[in-house]
Amino acid sequence: MRRRAEEEAAAAKRALEAQGIPVEEAKAGDISPLLAIEEELLAHPGAYQAIVLSTLPPGLSRWLRLDVHTQAERFGLPVIHVIAQAA
Numbered sequence: 431m432r433r434r435a436e437e438e439a440a441a442a443k444r445a446l447e448a449q450g451i452p453v454e455e456a457k458a459g460d461i462s463p464l465l466a467i468e469e470e471l472l473a474h475p476g477a478y479q480a481i482v483l484s485t486l487p488p489g490l491s492r493w494l495r496l497d498v499h500t501q502a503e504r505f506g507l508p509v510i511h512v513i514a515q516a517a
Contacts, residue, residue: 436457484514485514
């Protein structure tokens, strides 16, 4: 499962860069999105100015059902929530 997550992160990085969006790093984190965010912030204190959270559209997104975008505000950084368009 970890390997697949790392492959997906690398593919997402390539796709964003192909659209002209520079990505410094893409990596797989904990299966819990909030724990993954927390671990990254603790590993690099003061390094981030905001959290960018990308989810699937409502009805498809487990993260939206779990209210991750609102709960991420507890880390004290602005949360920029991007919702993917349905295919």
